[in-house]
Amino acid sequence: MSVSASKKRRALISGLAFLTPNIICVGLFTIFPVFFSIGMAFTNWDLTQHNMFKDVPLRFVGFDNFVELFRNLYFWQYLGNTLFLMIGIPFAMAGSLGAALLLNQNARSILRRGGLLLLATVGLTGACLLLVTLGMAASATVILVVSVAVAVLMTGTVGGSMVYRTLFYMPHFTAGVATFLLWKKMYDPLTGPINQALNPVLSGLEPMVLAAPDRTFSWLAIALVLVIGWLAMSWIGKMRGECADGDLGPAAFVLCVLLLLAPLLFLGFRAMPRYLWFPLSVGAVLITLFHAGRFLWSERMRARGPWEGAGGALLLTGGLLTLSLILFGLSLVSHHLPAMAAEGLDPPRWLVAYHWAKPALMIMAFWGAIGSNNMLLYLAALSNVPQDLMEAADIDGAGAIQKFWYVTWPQLAPTTFFILTMSVIIGLQGGFEMARAMTEGGPAGATTTLSYYIYSEGFETGRLGYASAVAWIMFIMVFSITIVNWKFGSRYVND
């Protein structure tokens, strides 16, 4: 008895001793600051009021900081910016998945049978054509870029997918202020290579748009909106099927509806011409209400757990939302295209234009995200897809797309869910570095995210109390995503 007690005590002492260096650091720079920060969020601590020259007494102000925050229009704008930048997440995930699928094919050395020669020729011609059509006919550039392309192709042919994986991963691994500054120079409206490549393309496009018959582009806009409608209808059909099978609970269903409808209706209200937006939104709301009512009050639904199948349904809805947003954007562009062409099509001014700064950052983030850790996670998951499932699908005569959709994709679901929630968590806290290095939050706050807001309030303006309050609001958002991850992630993995 006493032996085991003393043994236990000895274990406790040595266990804590090994933990000491870590605990000192975590305690001083994580645990203590957390409580300190909670306290700060409820004070009026402001470095312009409390410094060595001016000592206004520090006092507790209760929830004043939070009230001010919710009334502050800037907060909402910056929250909107943060969420807007997160639209890039599904694209980045699709890119990573695509890259992983390609790499997983295990491109092996095909030096035999003159493959190299053939590949080099094809690559050379293809790249030449691409560059010439892009208008970069300046011969030295073309020759150089093409020769690099061929070099890539040749090393890849010899070295297999390993070489490509390294090249894919490079943008992510070098990401930092250095690459942000590189992109800032590339986005320069006059001297940057992006606009220098876009200029000839756009001046070629201009007469074509102007020559098109009247209303062509309005009809195109309407057609695209109709495609969104069709997508939404098939989504409802799918949801309905899942509800009928008992795979989807009412709460999960409502969440999906909100996720799909709210952004579309809001964006439509803000940006769409009224003749498109009004009938569409009224129709969508009516149809959804009708179906929602039927689902929620049917006998079958009440027997189910409310959150049944939320993970899969949310992924599906997210994908649909992304697709709808693309179509939505295209529809807007084609609506405005004739007017724009009449004034002359100029390439965007990227970082210095209010409406282009965020897309510019998203394009850059996409470049870095394709070959990121997410691609490696997908690669690992792909190598874990059971081979016998694939063989069974082969025997059933499934094509490549069917095999992907019915075998690979469901097997990847836990990974996808994990990557999605982690990306959302990182996205909520992100955007500071690129905004600070490339735009300083501008133009007119277009690229100021929540993290940038905390930085500027906490370290530039010196309103420590208010900045802490913003930080805690951010924590609450991150925390709720984490809860979702725990709750549905584990359930989804078990399926």
Next chain:
Amino acid sequence: MGQTTTQPLKKSYVLNLVLALMSMMLVLPFIWMVLTSVKHITEVGDASWVPGAAGWQWSNYLDVFQAIPFDLYMWNSVLVASWVTLLVLVTSSMAAYSFTRIDWPGRDKVFFLYLATMMLPGLVTMIPNFQIMIHLRLVDTLTGLVIPAASTAFGTFLLRQFMLSIPRSYDESASMDGASHWSIYCDIILPLARPGLITLGIFTFISNYHSFFWPLVMLRTQEKYTLPIGLLHFETAAGESTHLLMAAVTMSILPAIVVFLLFQKFLIKGIQLGGVKG
């Protein structure tokens, strides 16, 4: 049978082509970067990517050292990143040892607490940490960059995963022979956890080499700047000398690329084992 031999080959051509084109698109910015870094100042901003009549100006790389104390920035960055890496490896491996090899009461609850700190946004603790730094008089010092980064929950978590995969029979026999925890930790566990330590070391080094927020807040004098801060100020000050900036950018991402090429294997394994981050 004939089909099965020709099919993969044909597929392989297309696959290689697609992969090469994709990697080409991803590498294009880097090509532009290097080409711009060797342009003459009069040709910066020309539509042609390749240096023209003025020739390839490799001397731009030397001019960077005239324009900014690049070597000093690099030294500061490497110094801070190395110290952080060393400290993180020590604190995390000791904590991971405690969490995997010593059965002390309440251990799992404490570990859960550690995990919970991982989801805390760094921004929540930044503001109070800066006040702590003011009181410790560490603002505008390199020490102030190292100390708060000296332990990470992620590192503890990653090494715990590694150490769990080391069979307990190794150290149990040693403890039968009367070896102390310290000698088991030093002589048995650390050598066996080497791949994990290398992975964590590379992650920590690179993320601190790129670290931006905290140095930006902490550093005031130019002699203390790390590379990201130095580059940021150079960009603001340099104005039109894009060629010099690109030369500096090229030199600053070179170490990251070298480290990656050397330790690829460990990194990829580590990412797939420990989830994301890094």
